[in-house]
Amino acid sequence: MNKVIFHIVQSELLRALQLVSRTVVANNPVPILSGIYVSAELQQLMLIAGNAVSRIQYRIPVERNGCEIVQPGSVVVPAKYLLEWVRKLPPGVVTFEVSSAFLVTVRSGAAVCRIGGMNPEDYPSTPEKTAVYPAFRISNEALKRAIQQVAFAVSTSESRPVLTGVHCQVSNTALRLSASDSIRLAIGQAPIQRESETDAEVPPFIVPGKVLYDFSKMIPDTKEMTRIVVCSQQIRLQTEQLEAHLMLLLGTYPSVDRIIPSEFATEMVVSTSGFLEAIERVTLMSGEGNPVKLDSTCAKTVQFASRTAEIGEVFEEVPVRDLSGEAVSVCFNGKYMTDIVRAIDSTHLAVRFSGKSSPILLQPAGCPDSQYLLTPIRTHA
Template sequence: MKIECSVEKIKNAISQTERVTGKNLTLPVLNSILFIAVNRHLKLRATNLSLGVEIEVPAKVEKEGVVAVSGAVLNAMFSNFSHNESIHLEDKGGNLLVRTNKSQITLKGQSHEDFPTIPIVSGRTFEIDSKKLTEGIKSVYYSSSVSDIKPEISSVFVYTNGDNLIFVSTDSFRLAEKKIKIKGVEDITGIIIPWKNVVEILRILGEVSGVVKVCFNKNQISFSVDNIYLTSRVIDGIFPDYRQIIPKDFSTEIVVLKQDLLNALKLSNVFSDKFNQVNLVVDPKQKIFELSSMNNDVGENKTRVDAVLKGESTELGFNYKYFLDCLQSITTDSVSIKMSGTGRPMVISAVSDPSFTYLIMPMNK
C-alpha cells in the first residue's frame, strides 16, 4: 500500500472509527483500524464484533494494499498533525510508514488477515433524512437501561405506526417515546438496537447530512450515507409492551415554562439526597406548584414555580435527573405535566407537540 491524502479528511475518519475499535484480549486485531487502499479511496474499517464502521476518504493511490494499525495510537498521533498538511502512508512489511513535511513515523502493524469482515446487510430497506434519524435516537436513548441483565431494555426500540417511525427506550423507572413523521416505510414490527451501539451510531451520524439508507433483518441493521457505512447487531428479544402503562386519564395537569422548571430543578438538585429525590406539590385551588428537596448535610429548599394548574391536589417524589434528561428533548417553550394520582407515573410532553412522550415513575417518600 502506498497513498497520499489530506490530513483533515483522514483525521476525522480515524476519530470516528477509533471509538468503535474493540478491546479484546483474545482477538487483539480488534484494537486496530484496517486501512484498505483501493481505486482512488482509502477505506478505514473498525469493529468490536457488535458494531462495525467503514468510512471512505479520497486519496491518491499509488499502490493498493491493506494494513492494520492500532486505532488508539493512530488517533493520538493524528491529533498532533495540522489539518492543512498532506500525508503519505506506506505499507512496510506489515508496518505503516507515515510521512509528513516534518515527521517520519513507523507504526507497528498487526496481522490484517485476522481482521473480521464487516457484514453487508441484506433485507428490508427504507430511507430517512439523517437529521430525522438522529432526532429520533437523541430524543430517547438516554432513558435506556445501561445494565446487560435485561438486554432487551438496554436498547432503543424502533417500529412504525402509520406514517410514524417511533423510537422508544426505558430502564423501568422512566420511558421516552419519540414519533418521527416518515413516508413510504412498510410496517416495521420492531427493531431492538443495543444501547452501546446506539451511542456510537448517534455520534457518527450526528456529523453528517443527507439521506440515510437503512437496511435490516432479524440479526443486523445497517446505515449508509455518503462515505459512511455502519452496521450493528440487533437484539433477539421482545421489548416490553410499554403502551399499556401510559395513563389515558389524568386527575392533575400542569403547564409551565420550560426554563422556569429547569431553573427550579437545578436549584432543587443542590439540596437533593443521595437518591436524587425531589418532591413535587400541586394544589390547583391554592395555585401552588412547588418543588422541594432536603439533604441532612446541606440543607433544605422549597421553590414555587408559576404555572397553569388544573384538577386535583397531589404530591409525589421523583428523581430530578430523570426530569432534567427529558427537557433536552422538548423544543417548545412550555412543558405539560400530567398526573393520575399517587403511585402512578407522571407524563411529560411538549405543549402543542404530541410527538414526544416521557414517563417518570414516582419514588417512595
C-alpha cells in the same frame, strides 16, 4: 522499498480515525480487532473498525479533501497508536506508506512514525448485506434528534438485557423509538420515506442503546438522509460517507403502551427551561439520592422542595402557564426528571398526573409524538 499508498489532508484523516475508532475495544481478545482496517482503492479510501456488536465504515472519495490514491493496497493498523500520532501532526498533507512486511510509515513534513501493521486478510469480513425487510430513509437531523431524545432512558443493568436496548417500530410513515429502565420511559418518533410501495412490514427490533447513541453522535449535521436496512440479526445505517452495522438484541420487549395513562387528575403547562433550571438547582442542593417533592396547591405556580439532614431544606417556585384539575403532591427522583426534561426540545412542557402513585407523563406542549413517563417515589408523608 516502501510503496506509497495515499496522501491525505491531516484534518480529514483525523476525523475519519476518530469516527471509526469509537468501536475499537481496548485489549480486545481478538488482537486484529484492536486495529483499523485501511483500504486504499482506486476511487476511495475506506477505514473500517468494529467489535462484537458494531462495525463502522467511513469512505473518503478520491480527489476530495486532499485525498489522492497513488497505489491501491490495504493494511490493519493498531488504532490507538495511529489515532494519537495523526492527532498530534501539524495541519498539512499526510503520506501513508506500507512495506511488504506490513510496516506502516506515516509522515507529515519532518515528522515520521513507523508502526507495525497486521495482515488485512486476517480481518473479519463485512457482515451479511442481504436485506430481509424493505429499506427506508430518515433525515439525518430527525434520526439524530429521535435517538438522543430516548437513549438516556435505556437500562444499564444486564438483569433484563432487552431493556439495555432501544425498541424500534416501523410504520408506513414513521420510526417509533422506545427506551425504558423500568423507572423511566421515553418514546420518540421520526418521519420516514419508504424506498418501495410494498406492503411488506418491518418487524419490531431492538438496537443496543449505547451503540445506537454512539452512532447518533457520528451522524453528520446535514439535510441529507440516512438509509436504514433491517436484516435478521443486524441493522445497517448508511449516510453519504458513513456506514454502520449494528447487531440486534434478541428477546421480547415489554409492551409499553399499556402503562401510559389515558386519564389525568391534574394537568399543567410550564416553561421547559424554567422547570428544568428549578429541578437542577433543587437536585444540586439536596443530592441525587434524595427525592424532590412537587406541589401544585397554587394556581399560578408549582413548588419544588427537598429536605436533607446535611443541608436542610431547599425550595423553588416555577410559574405555571396553564393548570387544571386537582391539587397534586408527588415525589420523584430529581436526576431522572432532569434527564427527561433535558431531552424535550420544546419551549413549553405539558406535565400530567393520574395520581400520587401513577406514572407522571411529560410531553412537549402540543406534540403527542413524544412521551416520557417517570415513576414517582412512594413516601410515608
